[in-house]
């Protein structure tokens with residue numbers, strides 16, 4: 345049974361305590377080793393966080409409309425301690441489980457959601473391929489009809505959690521031509537399926553405790569019962585889920601910026617140069633004021649976008665704005681924090697260099713910021 349009540353404030357407090365008392369203690373170590381702390385993922389399951397956006401009848405906590413702002417606040421708490429851990433948790437519960445909850449039938453929900461909600465199972469979502477990143481509709485992974493199901497062939501790369509996942513959503517073409525939005529289909533696969541294998545975790549600059557890797561599909565048979573949503577609808581379903589994911593990506597960098605600001609406030613009051621604390625220098629103050637301004641703007645706007653999502657609106661442009669602004673802001677805040685800490689900021693001990701390495705990813709993942717700019721322009725121009 346969950347250890348926490350659903351009420352938002354108490355719930356966020358619980359996750360904050362978990363992040364500070366358990367995750368923070370290992371954050372530097374898992375960054376150095378690249379190990380995903382599965383035990384802490386399971387703890388989040390026991391605390392109820394992994395089921396926050398999943399229906400109650402499948403082990404989750406959502407008995408009414410989703411409270412995306414509560415999810416965002418929890419993600420912020422987790423990301424302040426370890427953005428890499430937040431990224432992997434997000435991929436499992438958002439990219440995998442929320443898609444099963446949204447597009448799956450009852451049998452699929454019953455088969456997959458309780459395991460994610462409890463923390464026993466880890467999920468991932470595979471779209472990107474070696475030759476199809478921004479050009480997502482250019483994927484070459486194909487699924488062809490076989491008796492009672494489909495045969496999948498292809499290769500995915502850069503997939504968060506692929507090296508450790510129990511379950512995989514794979515987007516493949518079942519029709520249409522590269523570049524067309526029709527003809528994509530989502531499939532649910534389980535580790536152990538014949539012909540499915542995964543590569544070693546990629547050696548990344550940041551988000552190091554979040555294992556990212558390749559998925560190889562060699563004549564993998566997937567029964568009809570594991571087609572997620574309507575065949576041919578995969579790309580449309582994907583578009584519908586991206587608004588939330590982009591907003592949460594922004595929230596991770598808001599958390600990084602907030603933590604960097606906290607570190608700078610403390611450090612600048614105690615570091616003395618020219619006979620006074622560096623916080624007395626106006627060039628340092630400007631950086632601090634700018635960080636605070638941008639965190640406030642990004643955070644308020646993300647909450648606004650999430651409330652629109654919860655009210656059932658499609659917010660492609662707004663989610664793109666949230667992600668673009670918040671992710672750039674997070675990287676800049678981490679760079680400014682390194683500058684304020686000077687040589688100490690460049691050393692691992694003070695953590696801001698880790699935040700900088702982690703923040704950069706969110707300008708690339710979930711659609712690069714360039715692609716987000718194009719999406720915003722497309723909405724405005726009606727193109």
Ligand SMILES: Cc1cc2nc3c(=O)[nH]c(=O)nc-3n(C[C@H](O)[C@H](O)[C@H](O)COP(=O)(O)OP(=O)(O)OC[C@H]3O[C@@H](n4cnc5c(N)ncnc54)[C@H](O)[C@@H]3O)c2cc1C
Nearest residue numbers: 469470471472477478502503504556708709710711712714
């Ligand atoms: C750590 C990590 C985790 C990830 N997790 C997942 C995951 O869980 N699932 C998944 O499916 N994918 C995942 N991705 C993949 C991610 O979504 C892609 O990396 C991203 O979409 C960009 O694709 P690409 O890397 O191939 O870059 P490219 O598409 O090759 O882009 C290279 C550069 O060209 C620019 N560019 C491309 N096209 C245009 C254009 N039309 N106009 C202007 N500029 C353009 C891009 O903005 C970028 O700057 C992950 C990536 C990383 C690094």
